[in-house]
Amino acid sequence: METQHSAAKIVVGVDGSPSSQAALRWAMRYAGLVGGKVEAVTAWEVPGEASWSAPAVDATFDEEDAQRRLVDEVRTVLGEEGASLVRERLVHGHPVEVLVDAADGAEMLVVGSRGRGGFRRALLGSVSQQVALHAPCPVTIVRQDVHVE
Template sequence: METNQGTPRIVVGVDGSPSSQAALRWAVRYAGLVGGKVEAVTAWEVPGEASWSAPAVDATFDEEEAEKLLVDEVRTVLGDRGAALVRERLVHGHPVGVLVDAAQGADMLVVGSRGRGAFRRALLGSVSQQVALHAPCPVTIVRPDVSAD
Protein backbone atom coordinates (compact mmCIF):
# COMPACT_ATOMS: atom_id res chain seq x y z
CA MET A 1 0.00 0.00 0.00
CA GLU A 2 1.52 3.30 -1.00
CA THR A 3 0.28 6.84 -1.03
CA ASN A 4 0.80 9.16 -3.96
CA GLN A 5 4.04 10.31 -2.30
CA GLY A 6 5.37 6.74 -2.28
CA THR A 7 5.64 6.36 1.51
CA PRO A 8 2.80 4.53 3.24
CA ARG A 9 1.21 6.65 5.98
CA ILE A 10 -0.14 4.83 9.02
CA VAL A 11 -2.30 6.79 11.46
CA VAL A 12 -2.74 5.38 14.97
CA GLY A 13 -5.11 6.56 17.69
CA VAL A 14 -3.45 7.01 21.08
CA ASP A 15 -5.44 7.57 24.28
CA GLY A 16 -3.20 6.10 26.98
CA SER A 17 -5.16 2.85 27.30
CA PRO A 18 -3.39 -0.53 27.12
CA SER A 19 -5.06 -1.30 23.78
CA SER A 20 -3.95 2.02 22.26
CA GLN A 21 -0.41 1.27 23.45
CA ALA A 22 -0.68 -2.11 21.70
CA ALA A 23 -2.00 -0.35 18.58
CA LEU A 24 0.95 2.06 18.64
CA ARG A 25 3.47 -0.79 18.86
CA TRP A 26 1.64 -2.66 16.08
CA ALA A 27 1.57 0.41 13.82
CA VAL A 28 5.32 1.00 14.24
CA ARG A 29 6.12 -2.66 13.47
CA TYR A 30 3.84 -2.58 10.43
CA ALA A 31 5.37 0.69 9.20
CA GLY A 32 8.79 -0.93 9.48
CA LEU A 33 7.65 -3.80 7.29
CA VAL A 34 6.18 -1.59 4.56
CA GLY A 35 8.63 1.32 4.75
CA GLY A 36 5.95 3.63 6.11
CA LYS A 37 5.69 6.48 8.53
CA VAL A 38 3.52 6.61 11.65
CA GLU A 39 1.39 9.48 12.84
CA ALA A 40 0.13 9.09 16.44
CA VAL A 41 -3.05 11.10 16.92
CA THR A 42 -4.78 11.98 20.18
CA ALA A 43 -8.14 13.73 20.39
CA TRP A 44 -8.32 16.61 22.86
CA GLU A 45 -11.57 17.83 24.31
CA VAL A 46 -11.99 20.39 27.03
CA PRO A 47 -13.97 19.04 30.01
CA GLY A 48 -17.50 20.38 29.97
CA GLU A 49 -17.83 20.50 26.19
CA ALA A 50 -20.94 18.83 24.83
CA SER A 51 -19.45 15.34 24.91
CA TRP A 52 -18.89 12.43 27.24
CA SER A 53 -15.55 11.55 25.64
CA ALA A 54 -13.36 14.12 27.36
CA PRO A 55 -11.04 12.59 29.94
CA ALA A 56 -11.57 13.67 33.53
CA VAL A 57 -8.77 16.16 34.03
CA ASP A 58 -7.92 19.01 36.35
CA ALA A 59 -9.46 22.30 35.21
CA THR A 60 -5.95 23.81 35.05
CA PHE A 61 -4.81 21.09 32.63
CA ASP A 62 -4.13 22.69 29.26
CA GLU A 63 -3.32 21.77 25.69
CA GLU A 64 0.43 22.19 26.17
CA GLU A 65 0.34 19.65 29.00
CA ALA A 66 -1.73 17.29 26.82
CA GLU A 67 0.85 17.54 24.02
CA LYS A 68 3.63 16.72 26.48
CA LEU A 69 1.66 13.73 27.77
CA LEU A 70 1.24 12.44 24.21
CA VAL A 71 4.97 12.75 23.48
CA ASP A 72 5.76 11.08 26.82
CA GLU A 73 3.26 8.28 26.12
CA VAL A 74 4.86 7.53 22.75
CA ARG A 75 8.35 7.57 24.29
CA THR A 76 7.26 5.34 27.21
CA VAL A 77 5.63 2.77 24.91
CA LEU A 78 8.31 2.73 22.20
CA GLY A 79 11.50 3.97 23.85
CA ASP A 80 13.58 6.82 22.45
CA ARG A 81 14.59 4.99 19.28
CA GLY A 82 11.04 3.90 18.42
CA ALA A 83 9.59 7.30 19.32
CA ALA A 84 11.90 8.93 16.78
CA LEU A 85 9.93 7.10 14.06
CA VAL A 86 6.60 8.62 15.09
CA ARG A 87 5.08 12.04 14.51
CA GLU A 88 2.74 13.01 17.36
CA ARG A 89 -0.34 15.11 16.76
CA LEU A 90 -2.90 16.43 19.23
CA VAL A 91 -6.20 17.47 17.64
CA HIS A 92 -9.16 19.19 19.24
CA GLY A 93 -12.41 17.27 18.84
CA HIS A 94 -14.26 14.02 19.41
CA PRO A 95 -12.04 10.94 18.90
CA VAL A 96 -14.11 9.43 16.07
CA GLY A 97 -14.14 12.61 13.99
CA VAL A 98 -10.51 13.37 14.75
CA LEU A 99 -9.34 9.91 13.70
CA VAL A 100 -11.50 9.75 10.58
CA ASP A 101 -10.24 13.18 9.50
CA ALA A 102 -6.63 12.26 10.28
CA ALA A 103 -7.00 9.12 8.16
CA GLN A 104 -7.79 11.11 5.00
CA GLY A 105 -5.11 10.08 2.51
CA ALA A 106 -3.65 7.48 4.90
CA ASP A 107 -2.95 3.91 3.90
CA MET A 108 -4.15 2.51 7.20
CA LEU A 109 -5.75 3.60 10.46
CA VAL A 110 -4.85 1.59 13.57
CA VAL A 111 -6.85 1.76 16.80
CA GLY A 112 -7.06 -0.24 20.01
CA SER A 113 -10.03 -2.47 20.68
CA ARG A 114 -10.88 -0.84 23.99
CA GLY A 115 -10.44 2.68 25.25
CA ARG A 116 -11.54 4.67 28.26
CA GLY A 117 -14.29 2.55 29.75
CA ALA A 118 -17.49 0.51 29.50
CA PHE A 119 -19.81 3.29 30.70
CA ARG A 120 -18.78 5.70 27.94
CA ARG A 121 -18.78 2.89 25.39
CA ALA A 122 -22.37 2.01 26.36
CA LEU A 123 -23.48 5.63 25.97
CA LEU A 124 -21.52 6.53 22.84
CA GLY A 125 -20.67 3.29 21.13
CA SER A 126 -17.18 2.04 20.59
CA VAL A 127 -14.71 4.49 19.02
CA SER A 128 -13.07 1.59 17.19
CA GLN A 129 -16.46 0.46 15.87
CA GLN A 130 -17.38 3.95 14.65
CA VAL A 131 -13.96 4.48 13.10
CA ALA A 132 -14.22 1.15 11.27
CA LEU A 133 -17.56 2.24 9.82
CA HIS A 134 -16.48 5.71 8.71
CA ALA A 135 -12.74 5.67 7.98
CA PRO A 136 -11.64 6.48 4.43
CA CYS A 137 -8.96 3.75 4.50
CA PRO A 138 -8.47 0.22 5.85
CA VAL A 139 -8.70 -0.02 9.65
CA THR A 140 -6.82 -2.41 11.92
CA ILE A 141 -8.22 -2.91 15.42
CA VAL A 142 -5.59 -4.22 17.83
CA ARG A 143 -6.30 -6.06 21.06
CA PRO A 144 -3.93 -5.36 23.98
CA ASP A 145 -2.51 -8.92 24.03
CA VAL A 146 -1.51 -8.83 20.34
CA SER A 147 1.63 -6.75 20.86
CA ALA A 148 3.11 -8.48 23.87
CA ASP A 149 6.86 -8.09 23.47
Protein backbone atom coordinates (compact mmCIF):
# COMPACT_ATOMS: atom_id res chain seq x y z
CA MET A 1 0.00 0.00 0.00
CA GLU A 2 1.42 3.35 -1.03
CA THR A 3 1.17 6.15 1.50
CA GLN A 4 1.04 9.77 0.54
CA HIS A 5 2.98 12.21 2.67
CA SER A 6 2.20 15.86 2.43
CA ALA A 7 5.11 18.25 2.69
CA ALA A 8 5.92 19.44 6.18
CA LYS A 9 4.38 22.82 6.91
CA ILE A 10 6.84 25.39 8.23
CA VAL A 11 5.16 28.55 9.52
CA VAL A 12 7.20 31.73 9.89
CA GLY A 13 6.07 35.01 11.43
CA VAL A 14 6.93 38.01 9.24
CA ASP A 15 6.62 41.60 10.47
CA GLY A 16 9.18 43.54 8.44
CA SER A 17 11.85 43.53 11.15
CA PRO A 18 15.41 42.32 10.51
CA SER A 19 14.83 39.44 12.93
CA SER A 20 11.73 38.26 11.03
CA GLN A 21 13.71 38.46 7.78
CA ALA A 22 16.38 36.25 9.38
CA ALA A 23 13.59 33.90 10.53
CA LEU A 24 12.22 33.74 6.97
CA ARG A 25 15.65 32.80 5.58
CA TRP A 26 16.07 30.18 8.35
CA ALA A 27 12.61 28.72 7.64
CA MET A 28 13.39 28.41 3.92
CA ARG A 29 16.66 26.63 4.63
CA TYR A 30 14.97 24.26 7.08
CA ALA A 31 12.11 23.58 4.65
CA GLY A 32 14.69 22.68 2.01
CA LEU A 33 16.30 20.18 4.38
CA VAL A 34 13.04 18.46 5.35
CA GLY A 35 11.17 18.83 2.05
CA GLY A 36 8.74 21.26 3.62
CA LYS A 37 6.60 24.17 2.45
CA VAL A 38 6.92 27.62 4.02
CA GLU A 39 3.92 29.69 5.03
CA ALA A 40 4.84 33.32 5.83
CA VAL A 41 2.24 34.82 8.17
CA THR A 42 1.73 38.47 9.11
CA ALA A 43 -0.82 39.49 11.74
CA TRP A 44 -2.64 42.80 11.81
CA GLU A 45 -5.00 44.50 14.23
CA VAL A 46 -7.17 47.59 13.98
CA PRO A 47 -6.41 50.31 16.57
CA GLY A 48 -8.78 50.09 19.50
CA GLU A 49 -9.27 46.33 19.13
CA ALA A 50 -5.98 45.45 20.74
CA SER A 51 -4.79 45.60 24.30
CA TRP A 52 -2.58 48.48 25.39
CA SER A 53 0.54 46.41 24.80
CA ALA A 54 -0.08 45.67 21.14
CA PRO A 55 2.02 47.37 18.48
CA ALA A 56 0.58 50.54 17.04
CA VAL A 57 -1.09 50.20 13.65
CA ASP A 58 -1.66 53.08 11.26
CA ALA A 59 -5.30 54.20 11.36
CA THR A 60 -5.26 54.31 7.56
CA PHE A 61 -4.47 50.58 7.37
CA ASP A 62 -5.15 49.13 3.94
CA GLU A 63 -5.39 45.33 3.84
CA GLU A 64 -4.59 45.10 0.11
CA ASP A 65 -1.52 47.28 0.57
CA ALA A 66 -0.41 45.23 3.58
CA GLN A 67 -0.73 41.99 1.56
CA ARG A 68 1.29 43.56 -1.26
CA ARG A 69 4.00 44.64 1.22
CA LEU A 70 4.15 41.10 2.65
CA VAL A 71 4.61 39.61 -0.83
CA ASP A 72 7.23 42.27 -1.67
CA GLU A 73 9.11 41.59 1.57
CA VAL A 74 9.23 37.85 0.89
CA ARG A 75 10.53 38.55 -2.63
CA THR A 76 13.13 41.01 -1.34
CA VAL A 77 14.41 38.59 1.30
CA LEU A 78 14.32 35.38 -0.78
CA GLY A 79 14.44 36.53 -4.40
CA GLU A 80 11.87 35.58 -7.04
CA GLU A 81 12.75 31.90 -7.09
CA GLY A 82 12.62 31.49 -3.31
CA ALA A 83 9.47 33.57 -3.02
CA SER A 84 7.69 31.31 -5.50
CA LEU A 85 7.98 28.52 -2.92
CA VAL A 86 6.30 30.51 -0.12
CA ARG A 87 2.63 30.98 0.67
CA GLU A 88 1.99 34.44 2.14
CA ARG A 89 -0.91 35.01 4.55
CA LEU A 90 -2.09 38.25 6.12
CA VAL A 91 -4.35 37.43 9.08
CA HIS A 92 -6.41 39.73 11.30
CA GLY A 93 -5.72 39.24 15.01
CA HIS A 94 -3.13 39.43 17.76
CA PRO A 95 0.25 38.11 16.53
CA VAL A 96 0.52 35.40 19.21
CA GLU A 97 -2.98 34.04 18.53
CA VAL A 98 -2.51 34.25 14.75
CA LEU A 99 0.83 32.42 14.81
CA VAL A 100 -0.30 29.74 17.27
CA ASP A 101 -3.40 29.07 15.15
CA ALA A 102 -1.35 29.04 11.93
CA ALA A 103 1.03 26.51 13.49
CA ASP A 104 -1.72 23.95 13.96
CA GLY A 105 -0.50 20.89 12.05
CA ALA A 106 2.90 22.46 11.34
CA GLU A 107 6.21 20.74 11.82
CA MET A 108 7.84 23.97 12.98
CA LEU A 109 6.98 27.56 13.85
CA VAL A 110 9.79 30.05 13.25
CA VAL A 111 9.82 33.58 14.65
CA GLY A 112 12.37 36.31 15.02
CA SER A 113 13.62 37.72 18.28
CA ARG A 114 13.95 41.46 18.45
CA GLY A 115 16.18 41.15 21.48
CA ARG A 116 14.20 43.38 23.84
CA GLY A 117 15.34 42.88 27.35
CA GLY A 118 14.64 43.73 30.94
CA PHE A 119 11.91 46.15 31.89
CA ARG A 120 10.60 46.79 28.38
CA ARG A 121 10.01 43.09 27.74
CA ALA A 122 8.32 42.72 31.13
CA LEU A 123 5.91 45.52 30.22
CA LEU A 124 5.28 44.64 26.58
CA GLY A 125 5.54 40.89 26.62
CA SER A 126 7.24 38.99 23.87
CA VAL A 127 5.58 37.39 20.85
CA SER A 128 8.42 34.90 20.55
CA GLN A 129 8.17 34.00 24.23
CA GLN A 130 4.39 33.57 24.07
CA VAL A 131 4.41 31.44 20.92
CA ALA A 132 7.14 29.26 22.44
CA LEU A 133 4.84 28.63 25.40
CA HIS A 134 1.63 28.04 23.46
CA ALA A 135 2.46 26.70 19.98
CA PRO A 136 1.22 23.20 19.11
CA CYS A 137 4.57 22.35 17.50
CA PRO A 138 8.29 22.99 18.06
CA VAL A 139 9.32 26.65 17.84
CA THR A 140 12.59 28.11 16.60
CA ILE A 141 13.44 31.66 17.62
CA VAL A 142 15.97 33.30 15.29
CA ARG A 143 18.03 36.28 16.37
CA GLN A 144 18.39 39.07 13.83
CA ASP A 145 22.17 38.70 13.72
CA VAL A 146 21.90 35.15 12.33
CA HIS A 147 22.99 34.99 8.68
CA VAL A 148 21.62 32.05 6.73
CA GLU A 149 22.75 31.51 3.16
